[in-house]
Amino acid sequence: MQEALRLISPGAEPVRADFVEQARRLRHGSDGASRGLALTIRGLRKSFGDNEVLRGIDLHIPAGQFVAIVGRSGCGKSTLLRLIAGLETITAGTIGFSEETRPEDVRVMFQEPRLLPWARVLSNVEVGLGHERHLPDAQARAESALVEVGLDEKRGQWPAVLSGGQKQRVALARALVSQPRVLAFDEPLGALDALTRISMQRLLERVWHDQGFTAILVTHDVSEAVALADRVLVIEEGGIAHDIEVDIPRPRRRGSAQLAALEGSILKNLLQGTEDTSDL
Amino acid sequence: MSLIDSLPRVGAPKLPRVDGLIPWIVPLTIILIWQVACVTGFVSARVLPAPSDVALAGWKLLLSGELARNIWVSFWRASVGFLIGGSIGFSFGLANGLSQTSSKLTDTTLQMVRNIPHLALIPLVILWFGIDESAKLFLVALGVFFPIYLNTLHGIRTVDPQLIEMGRIYGMSDGELFRRVIFPGALPSIFVGLRFALGIMWLTLIVAETIAASSGLGYMAMQAREFMLIDVVVLSILIYALLGKLADSASRALERLTLSWHPAFQKH
Ligand SMILES: Nc1ncnc2c1ncn2[C@@H]1O[C@H](COP(=O)(O)OP(=O)(O)OP(=O)(O)O)[C@@H](O)[C@H]1O
Numbered sequence A: 001m002q003e004a005l006r007l008i009s010p011g012a013e014p015v016r017a018d019f020v021e022q023a024r025r026l027r028h029g030s031d032g033a034s035r036g037l038a039l040t041i042r043g044l045r046k047s048f049g050d051n052e053v054l055r056g057i058d059l060h061i062p063a064g065q066f067v068a069i070v071g072r073s074g075c076g077k078s079t080l081l082r083l084i085a086g087l088e089t090i091t092a093g094t095i096g097f098s099e100e101t102r103p104e105d106v107r108v109m110f111q112e113p114r115l116l117p118w119a120r121v122l123s124n125v126e127v128g129l130g131h132e133r134h135l136p137d138a139q140a141r142a143e144s145a146l147v148e149v150g151l152d153e154k155r156g157q158w159p160a161v162l163s164g165g166q167k168q169r170v171a172l173a174r175a176l177v178s179q180p181r182v183l184a185f186d187e188p189l190g191a192l193d194a195l196t197r198i199s200m201q202r203l204l205e206r207v208w209h210d211q212g213f214t215a216i217l218v219t220h221d222v223s224e225a226v227a228l229a230d231r232v233l234v235i236e237e238g239g240i241a242h243d244i245e246v247d248i249p250r251p252r253r254r255g256s257a258q259l260a261a262l263e264g265s266i267l268k269n270l271l272q273g274t275e276d277t278s279d280l
Numbered sequence B: 001m002s003l004i005d006s007l008p009r010v011g012a013p014k015l016p017r018v019d020g021l022i023p024w025i026v027p028l029t030i031i032l033i034w035q036v037a038c039v040t041g042f043v044s045a046r047v048l049p050a051p052s053d054v055a056l057a058g059w060k061l062l063l064s065g066e067l068a069r070n071i072w073v074s075f076w077r078a079s080v081g082f083l084i085g086g087s088i089g090f091s092f093g094l095a096n097g098l099s100q101t102s103s104k105l106t107d108t109t110l111q112m113v114r115n116i117p118h119l120a121l122i123p124l125v126i127l128w129f130g131i132d133e134s135a136k137l138f139l140v141a142l143g144v145f146f147p148i149y150l151n152t153l154h155g156i157r158t159v160d161p162q163l164i165e166m167g168r169i170y171g172m173s174d175g176e177l178f179r180r181v182i183f184p185g186a187l188p189s190i191f192v193g194l195r196f197a198l199g200i201m202w203l204t205l206i207v208a209e210t211i212a213a214s215s216g217l218g219y220m221a222m223q224a225r226e227f228m229l230i231d232v233v234v235l236s237i238l239i240y241a242l243l244g245k246l247a248d249s250a251s252r253a254l255e256r257l258t259l260s261w262h263p264a265f266q267k268h
């Protein structure tokens, strides 16, 4: 299956079945501590005018955890993510990180790659360095981030000539280049085709393992959530309705019975509030 | 450049040298037919002189130095008027695109003034400035102002807000945000304004020089009309066309240079 994938999409990231094990050994072999930041949210509320979107969120995310957030469209997933990233103002409550953060420590990746069309791939990645982009090693760091996502040979291209998946990988390199300690993803793979999605999911899992940041992934794809995350949060009516531990060892085999069973139960939770489920 | 033409064609191999000549086929054919029609007497020389006669008239004026002087005067008026009107329009476009306050203060007024055709001001301008240089510069500057203003403003207002948010997330300062995100994003629209403005610049100048001038190409044409020198009249018209084409080519070249990232300008 993996060989077949590689044959079908030759541009896709080469699949490395053993990387997860390697990464785990590397991380836990050395000191075991994660570079990520822990995150604590207390009594978080957010309203837009009269519309109260989040009504009291309490949440602790340990350092280095991979958390997926699912929920129906419009339930406030993006709002929660934007609050964590500091892109919206908090109505009430607190969001605290375990250590003092620099702006470069928290990065967001969106569904749209948001690349500057008038900048070459490499300088788009350099943008991600934030205040450090004027340091002499900026270019070298941007290059190694591109290598990390397997797009080194595209460094001199305009974004317009890249495929959707390649653009998203450049956006990932831009988010990674400052070595963030929290990385928030808002449906980063939502616009990609099925094959590209799978190879991007593997890429996300690999960089998360290699770099040890805390990952928060908003997705509408429950199978993606259970394949990648340590923990799945279901948001309903402005609060966390379910908090599900995904206790399945990595590397996870896509399509395995264990994953499918978990996915089924989460989907059932999601659909509980829906009155009309006959068409689903 | 249209999008469809710039798409790579399947099968047909490109012949660059022939490709460059294609735009000249139609004008050359027209000149040839024109020449033949005049020589055979199909068209009377009192209606339209033959291209060879026009060329001869041009040669004579060139030798006397009159042609170069008039072209220079017109060129000077066009470019100075353009620079004045263009830079004021650009500044207002930037200010109103970037600042709410500035936009509230001036945009409504400017939109009202825009509805007056600037050539309608000619009688007033002659009363104010006479047939002085400043009259022509004023009219050209006024004509050029609006396309540049409107397109700069539009360009800045339509920069993708998601890109601006991205710039802010990645810690760009206001200056950097302008230089790296807003200005490049507005540039395609600014170029549209530039090309419109160049067209208006020549139009205004022709009218102004024909009505109120004592030098320049338009004046040369009006003088020739008084003496029934129809070849010189046609010559002035052709030179206007040539200068207009030249200005357009220059702006296209600049566009190609600065917008090389744009899919429509990418070489295949
Ligand atoms: N800037 C805003 N101003 C006003 N209302 C907003 C704003 N942003 C979000 N909302 C409202 O907040 C609610 C939640 O929006 P949000 O984008 O967080 O949903 P979501 O869970 O991400 O949905 P989707 O899965 O469709 O992306 C919606 O009702 C939306 O209309």
Ligand SMILES: [Mg+2]
Pocket (backbone or CB within 6 Å): A077, A078, A079, A186
């Ligand atoms: Mg959303």
